[in-house]
Amino acid sequence: MDSPIDTTLLNHQFIVNDPLHYLFDAVKAIAVQGYDEERCVIYWNKGSELLYGYTSEEALGQKLEDLIIPHDIRKPVVDEITVWLQKGTEIPASEITLRHKNGKDVPVFSSHVIFTNKYKNKQLYCIDVDLADVKAAQALVIYKERMLKAAFETIPDLFFLMDEEGVINYYHTSNKKNLYKLPKDFIGKPMGDCLPTDIADKFIKHIKKVVKQNTVECFEYKLTMPQGLVYFEARISHLHEYKQVVVIIRDITEQHKSAEIIKHHAYYDALTLLPNRFLALDRLSQLLREAERNNEKIAIFFIDLDDFKKVNDTLGHEIGDKLLIESANRLNKVVRKEDTVGRLGGDEFIVLLKDVNDNLNVLTVVENLLKCFRESFSLDGRDLTLTLSLGIALYPDNGTTSSELLRNADIAMYQAKSLGRNTYSFFTKKMNKSMLRRLEIEEQMHGALERNEFEVHYQPKIDIKHNSLVGAEALLRWHNPSLGNITPDEFIPIAEHTGLIVPIGSFVIKQALNFLHRWQNIQQNPYTMAINISPRQFRDTELLTFVENTLTTENVSAKSIEFEITEGVLMNGQSYIQEALIGLNKLGIKLSMDDFGTGYSSLSYLRRYPFDVLKIDRSFVKGITIDKADLDLVKAIISMAHSLGILVVAEGVETKEQVIILHELNCDYLQGYYYNKPMTEPNLIAYSKKLLCF
Structure with a gap:
């Protein structure tokens, strides 16, 4: 009878020489272990060494549960093996997580088989396939699926998967309110059957194009939904290898509204x-x-x-x-x-x-x-x-x-x-010529001051009672080398419109005051000077300062100056107009209302502002010898002005008859061609000397 030790040696010798082991030794991709009835290792192939980290020498003779069975499943594993050995209940092949030498988990697909050797001893073989790569791949797939699911849940787009004929096989959306129909009404049906005809035609056309050309197509459309008119953008691509079409649809209503707002502001x-x-x-x-x-x-x-x-x-x-x-x-x-x-x-x-x-x-x-x-x-x-x-x-x-x-x-x-x-x-063509003339004047006006093209002329003012010269009105004249003589009626409105009237007006004030000082000294006579001030000049915040400084530098008394103002200045109604008028009045400058009677509210302005002089418009003066209405109106104006303590100047006097009538009506001063046209400085000085001789 053999001793137990001899039996073990014989068993081991049998196992080592077993032709089955040669087969397992040749396969490194599969881990194969053999165990005796006590679950001690009797075989450990190269694949097991690679999978579990133990060498064959380290594993032989060791208990299965001590090598690779995790602690939490040792008892169930041992019990299963015992039941199989004793009762023949097989252990089914399954996935199981075992343990590496370094303590890390080793996922495997494990199959088991029992052999009985010639000594009637049962031997258990485990065949383990490494599932690490499979598990990693599965984990990656699960990760991607979950990531895709999370993305789908967060993206408000509609996602459709369909075949190359446009039949919808699958859809996903996190916002079902943008579905034109319920899923039960479009799954398994062509996209073209689920939308209005005009929209369906667009989808059919673009699906055919992506299938044929393998491109990505994009287009916009709109649908009337329960929530109102909704604008969509559709993107279509082709999965050629799978013969499938992917359609992603986005609600762009807000972008469309924003674009419309921007467009509206632009247009x-x-x-x-x-x-x-x-x-x-x-x-x-x-x-x-x-x-x-x-x-x-x-x-x-x-x-x-x-x-x-x-x-x-x-x-x-x-x-x-x-x-x-x-x-x-x-x-x-x-x-x-x-x-x-x-x-x-x-x-x-x-x-x-x-x-x-x-x-x-x-x-x-x-x-x-x-x-x-x-x-x-x-x-x-x-x-x-x-x-x-x-x-x-x-x-x-x-x-x-x-x-x-x-x-x-x-x-x-x-x-x-x-x-x-x-x-x-x-x-009309005549108007066009007029506008071209206006443009030419405006062009030449720029730089006219610097080129010394402007000159101030002076029209005498006559005291009608004493038939004497008391002063003059400064009137601007312009001669341009290209355009010749340009009348004030032409260039003053343009200067006012362009703003050039401000520097031009300052030029007139300075020239007039400079001449007045010399004229008064030459004749030793307290002549006065009337100067027109335009509406645009009143908007110049430096007007008062400029006037005050010019009075000082030219050594002229403010009482010798009279600023003529049209109703157009007063109609503006801005506070700076009133402030300027009050400021000029405080300086001692006389204020004259020009062209009286041609506006709408002249009387109210006489009451509101400190006027010293009133000028009757030439259109009324012209008619006093032929039109009783004009005569009565001029008579009333003179009477009213005198009752307010305001002096009256009649402009545009051209005939002796007009002079006689105005004298009878007690008008104070006259201006007009009857006495003289506007003249240059030397001519006015000569004219004034001549009058003094009589």
Whole structure:
């Protein structure tokens, strides 16, 4: 009978030489271990060494549970093996996590088999396949799935997966309110059957394109949803290898609204909501193309609100803005839906009329526009009257380009202003010549002071009672080498408009005071000097300082100076006007109201401001010998002025008959061609010496 030791040795010898072991030794990718009935290692192949970290020498003779079985599952594993050995209940193949020599987990797929050797001893073999790579791959897949799921949950887009024919196989969304139909109504159906025809056609076209060209297509569309009109952006790509199409749809309603707001600000006036200059001119260009193609006529109206600036400056910008808004509304109500009303800026508007038949058709619209402004504007408890001046240019009669037509309509509008405002004017070639002349004058005016082109002339002022020279009025004259002599009626309004009147006016004041000082000294006579002050000069904050300094440097008494002011200055109503008038009065300068009787509120201004002199406009003086109404009016003006302690000057006196009548009416001073035209300094000095000799 063999001893136990001999039996173990024989068993070991059998195991070592077992041909099965040669097979296992040749396979390193699979870990194979053999155990006896006591779970002691009797075989440990190279694969087991690589998988668990123990060498064969370290493992042989060791208990299975002491080597690779984690502590928490030792008992169940031992129990399973014992039951198999004793009762034959097999251990099923399964995934299990075992332990490496370094203590780390080793995931394996483990299979088991029992052999009985020739000595009737049972031997348990474990065949383990390393699952580390598989587990890592599974973990990565799970990670990606969870990450994708999280992304899907956070992204508000609609996601569709469909075949190359557009049949929807799968969808995902975190926001079902943007689904046009319920999933049960579109899963398994073509995308084209689930949307309105026009939108479906877009999808079909783009799906065909991505399948054919393997590109990414993007387009926008809109759908009426329960929550309102929704704008979408669709992106389509092709999974060629899987013959599938991916469609991602995003709600871009907010972006669309923002873009519309930006677009509206870019193309529409923020105050009146009318098309702005850019959009109006763009529409004009479109109209011109259509008119040329269809052989039609179009009309362009250039509109300017009369005296809007005075209202704006007097009552404030808030009232001014309300007037502009209401004006825009009235203009829009008159024109047809297909016509355009635009705001060019400030108080300037443009109206574009398409397909006009003749001037009569245009005039109907014009009359309606003028009529709608005759009704007063009720704003903040005030009733305001605002009229408009309107210039008309026609295509193709008055131009064929946007710039040409707009320029000519603008010229016609200025003609309407000159006709008395609250009216219209068609463009003519004569107007164009007038505007070109205006532009030439404006161009030459720049630098005219520096080139010494301006000269001050002086018109004598006569004391009618003593028939004596008491002073003169300073009047500016301009001779330009290119344009010749330019009348004040031409260049003064342009100088006022451009602001050049400020330096030019300062030049006149300085020249006049310099001459007055020399004139008074030469004749030893307290002559006076009248100087016109324009509305723009009153806006110059340095006016008072300049006048005071000039009086000092030229050594002239303020009492010898008379500033003539038109009603246009006073109508502005701004506080700086009153402050300037009071300041000039405090200096001792006399104030004269020029062109009395031609304005609307002259009497009220005489009461409000400290005027010393009143000048009767030449239009009334001219008529006193032929028109009783003019005679009565001049008589009343002189009487009223004297009752207020104001002296009266009659300008434009040209005949002896006028002199006699004005003398009878007790007028104080006269000016006009009857005595002399405006003259140069030397001529006035000679004239005054001549008068003193008589």
